[in-house]
Amino acid sequence: MRMINEIARTKKNVLELDIICFEFILLEFKKLIDWIYASDDEFLTKRQKSIVVREKLLEAISKQADYKTVDEIVEYVRTVDEYNIEQLSAKSCLS
Template structure:
């Protein structure tokens, strides 16, 4: 029997993260089976209990390095995975950060003359400040505090929470809106299949409409996913 590949995630079925990963894998790796383990702890337990050595398992656990509980779970996960050569861990902060780092994010969600570019200039700038710090690996917490102490943020956030909040602030009231419980249709459908689309809802893809397959390929190529999938030996349909 040919071996199978499983993609294990912590996100619950129906939630934004689950719908994103399900869509992405359907378009890029259609033979890979996406399974929800409901939460961090259950995902770690599943890897610990895994006895199967014939199939491939790709594991996605949020890598929020400044969240102590998540850090501990990451250490446990790595311990359980190290002895299993068919288990591969993806190093991804969270799916919200993945979309936040997407190189075409701002170009997609806003039309060139969109008033949101002015109204949300602070969020665009915050993103431009945050991404280089994360990518360099040399975190400047003073600069991060400058982002989170902005008048728009009144509480302390870890990197996962900050990524999710910033992505929401950039995408809210658009077809690309993302919150913990919702993912906009424009991330999981072909262009202009957004059911709640109004006549004046115009994004950066208005003159270059894309299929969902084209969108997912662009996300793959424009984020750290290409590196992570390559490290895990995942073959992608491009």
């Protein structure tokens, strides 16, 4: 990691971002749901729980709250303790 950071600092066309993971970028993309689903898409209805979980997870992360205590997340992923933030972000974005 140090070597990557040292190389990146010497480049003018490289930007370092302080992010949790790539999945978090998808999670934070607020228009993702509108972009993926048409308003009459049956998957929008079928995946409503994962959409709510996505919103709750993003809210918890932005408030620096413990996402593993949010009721909607625990209900959606009963084994939430087995997931790290990257896995949970991916699951809620891509489910």
